[in-house]
Amino acid sequence: MVDVSKLINTKDGIQSRRIFHDQAIYDLEMERIFARCWLFLTHESLIPNTGDFITTKMGQDNVIVVRQQNGKVRAFVNSCSHRGARVCAAEAGNTRSFVCSYHGWAYGIDGSLQGVPLEKEVYNNQLDKFTHGLVEVALVDSFCGFIYGCFDPQAPSLREYLGEAAWYLEAWMDAPGGTELIGPPSRSMLYCNWKTPGENFIGDMYHVGWTHASSTQVLFSQSPLMALQGNASLPAPAEVMGMHFTSRGGHGAAITYGGRGGIYATARENEMLLAWLAAQTPKVAERLGEVRAKFYNSAWDGTIFPNNSFLVGPNTFKVWLPRGPGAIEALTWTWVEKDMPKELKRIIARNMNQTFGTAGMLESEDTDNMESMTQSNDGLVTRRGTLNAQMGLGREREDVVMPGVVSDAMINELSHRGFYRYYQEMLVAESWDELRANSSKWKKAHLER
Amino acid sequence: MTKHNNEREVTREVRDEIERFLFREARLIDSEQEREWLETMVDAEITYQVFSRQLRYRKDTRGSGDKEVYFFDDNYADLAHRVELCENGMQWVADPPNRLRRIVGNIEGFEGERAGEYRVYSNCMVTRNRMVYEQMSYAYGREDILRRGVDGRLKLLQRVVDFEERFVRGKNLLFIL
Numbered sequence A: 001m002v003d004v005s006k007l008i009n010t011k012d013g014i015q016s017r018r019i020f021h022d023q024a025i026y027d028l029e030m031e032r033i034f035a036r037c038w039l040f041l042t043h044e045s046l047i048p049n050t051g052d053f054i055t056t057k058m059g060q061d062n063v064i065v066v067r068q069q070n071g072k073v074r075a076f077v078n079s080c081s082h083r084g085a086r087v088c089a090a091e092a093g094n095t096r097s098f099v100c101s102y103h104g105w106a107y108g109i110d111g112s113l114q115g116v117p118l119e120k121e122v123y124n125n126q127l128d129k130f131t132h133g134l135v136e137v138a139l140v141d142s143f144c145g146f147i148y149g150c151f152d153p154q155a156p157s158l159r160e161y162l163g164e165a166a167w168y169l170e171a172w173m174d175a176p177g178g179t180e181l182i183g184p185p186s187r188s189m190l191y192c193n194w195k196t197p198g199e200n201f202i203g204d205m206y207h208v209g210w211t212h213a214s215s216t217q218v219l220f221s222q223s224p225l226m227a228l229q230g231n232a233s234l235p236a237p238a239e240v241m242g243m244h245f246t247s248r249g250g251h252g253a254a255i256t257y258g259g260r261g262g263i264y265a266t267a268r269e270n271e272m273l274l275a276w277l278a279a280q281t282p283k284v285a286e287r288l289g290e291v292r293a294k295f296y297n298s299a300w301d302g303t304i305f306p307n308n309s310f311l312v313g314p315n316t317f318k319v320w321l322p323r324g325p326g327a328i329e330a331l332t333w334t335w336v337e338k339d340m341p342k343e344l345k346r347i348i349a350r351n352m353n354q355t356f357g358t359a360g361m362l363e364s365e366d367t368d369n370m371e372s373m374t375q376s377n378d379g380l381v382t383r384r385g386t387l388n389a390q391m392g393l394g395r396e397r398e399d400v401v402m403p404g405v406v407s408d409a410m411i412n413e414l415s416h417r418g419f420y421r422y423y424q425e426m427l428v429a430e431s432w433d434e435l436r437a438n439s440s441k442w443k444k445a446h447l448e449r
Numbered sequence B: 001m002t003k004h005n006n007e008r009e010v011t012r013e014v015r016d017e018i019e020r021f022l023f024r025e026a027r028l029i030d031s032e033q034e035r036e037w038l039e040t041m042v043d044a045e046i047t048y049q050v051f052s053r054q055l056r057y058r059k060d061t062r063g064s065g066d067k068e069v070y071f072f073d074d075n076y077a078d079l080a081h082r083v084e085l086c087e088n089g090m091q092w093v094a095d096p097p098n099r100l101r102r103i104v105g106n107i108e109g110f111e112g113e114r115a116g117e118y119r120v121y122s123n124c125m126v127t128r129n130r131m132v133y134e135q136m137s138y139a140y141g142r143e144d145i146l147r148r149g150v151d152g153r154l155k156l157l158q159r160v161v162d163f164e165e166r167f168v169r170g171k172n173l174l175f176i177l
Helices: A023-034 A119-123 A158-162 A164-173 A195-201 A213-219 A224-231 A267-288 A290-296 A342-356 A361-378 A414-428 A432-437 B012-030 B034-041 B076-087
Strands: A014-016 A039-043 A052-058 A061-067 A073-077 A092-094 A097-099 A106-108 A113-115 A139-143 A146-150 A179-190 A242-246 A252-256 A299-304 A308-312 A316-322 A328-337 A386-388 A405-407 B042-053 B068-074 B099-111 B117-130 B134-148 B154-163
Touching: A023 A316, A023 A414, A039 A052, A039 A061, A039 A179, A052 A316, A061 A146, A073 A139, A139 A158, A139 A164, A146 A158, A158 A164, A164 A242, A164 A252, A164 A267, A164 A290, A164 A299, A179 A342, A179 A361, A179 B042, A179 B068, A195 A299, A195 A308, A195 A316, A195 A361, A195 A414, A213 A224, A213 A342, A213 A361, A213 B076, A242 A414, A252 A414, A267 A290, A267 A342, A299 A414, A316 A342, A328 A342, A342 A361, A342 B068, A361 B076, A405 A414, B012 B034, B012 B099, B012 B117, B012 B154, B034 B042, B034 B076, B034 B154, B042 B076, B068 B076
Parallel strands: B042 B154
Antiparallel strands: A014 A386, A039 A146, A052 A061, A052 A092, A061 A073, A097 A106, A106 A113, A139 A146, A179 A328, A242 A252, A242 A405, A252 A299, A299 A308, A308 A316, A316 A328, B042 B068, B099 B117, B117 B134, B134 B154
8 A cells, every 4th residue: 555644745745646546545535535524515505494305425425415304404325224225316305205216115304214114024023223224424514504514423513624714715605695506516527536626626726827718718808817818927916816825624715806707798797796796895894804805806716625616706616526536526506695686696607507517618628637637647657756736835824814824826836735735634644633633733834944 | 398289390391491400500510610500590589508407206396496407598699609719729628629420310390489480309419529539429309499580591599408418427518519
């Protein structure tokens, strides 16, 4: 087995290519990351009523997420405790029970085994139904309405897991009136490792001008992002354009000041969003302060470790579900603010699907990169090498207002380095106690030169 | 697919015209003549929609939220953007070129709700070959409305595709369906 403590060099911004290829590393990722971290499940707005449910995956485990009688949300492994068949084939809906399609065992929405056909006759009343409920996901909690689950009862709370990133995320997730996802998600296969889209979304503003040279030119003529088109020059020093952050738990983002508007097809649509933002901004400033009011008006690309990415601007919200080292299922939603007028919500959803949906013009431009970044490492000699995420090294700092480690360079790979720092730490650490012990000194890897 | 009662089939002559329209459209799109398609075959008032339907139980009428997600919800200007993307020479994903090949079949034509409009059903099988190793296939049904313009020629006024493959194995649908 490979020495996982040597895969990542945070200080110098170097990663082993093997993390995109080796089955043994992937298996360890499932055990140490996906079975221990908080993973995105759904949004409160998609399951508002008792019995509302969705099905999804945590790592490669199929789960059902369902609203209980008491209003709480619980999640269960979607596999019958009898012979293992799934108990729910639908993606979403409302139900009073989950019935296995194999022999008809029926479970309540609380996961308990309620009905066993011919129980008296074939089990002679000796089946202990109490111990045959669905396996429950240990922890389920929500942050600003976004529901996450965690298989590990020893894990920190969701809020603690998000750490410094929570302060940033509130700038858009906790908009006045709240946010919601527009369901259902689109679902598509990509032949890449689950980390390649995560590292792209976590703050790669360098690729915007080049990968998306074509679509930025056609679609973003009214946007500050247009300045990046072609990667030929920068109109202002990168520190004027925005910032970068990383956090204890590897979550990070790039924030481009003033970039949230200007990406819609018509002037009228752009004006409608800008008017909305202008009306909300004073409320955001009052509740969250001037810095986050500026972030509220900015374009973001970010990733919540390990596999949950988002954009502010093109309001996409994504999960990258792993399917082995070389494939993922991408789930894509649109996020909007709950109080927005219906027409503005539709404009945002249309734009999101045109840019980052299954027929999205920018999405397809990203995909080839994510796939070839993965597939090149099928070559033995190729994967002996390392990868470079050194951009912005030496420009990291702490700030009195902004938590975590930040950089004033918006085009930067600080958040990549933070993502892989925590990635390696999760692979190495045997327990959450071990991870907690590192929490006082995590910044050193970024700040000490 | 929408269920329509009392549908009146078009005449054999119009049916031939519809078929010629769909075949020409297929040829233009598959041979990278998207602009010719847009400018000669697409009505300025077009609604072009492709959606995917979340899988729910037949009996379930109480579930919350929308059941459909629209991959395309385009008007003429949106389609024009997609065509521009193909033309500006910077679309790295189409360079080397992608090759599309489609079979259009099961064509049925009916008189539309307004004079000069026809409701047209067709099925498509599309294969997309791209880069050295990628081959992807897509099968779907289309429900179109064609409208006869003042010049007497048919144009595409509405296209709705209820895309059946819930989990798109062919990565993306960045082509004219």
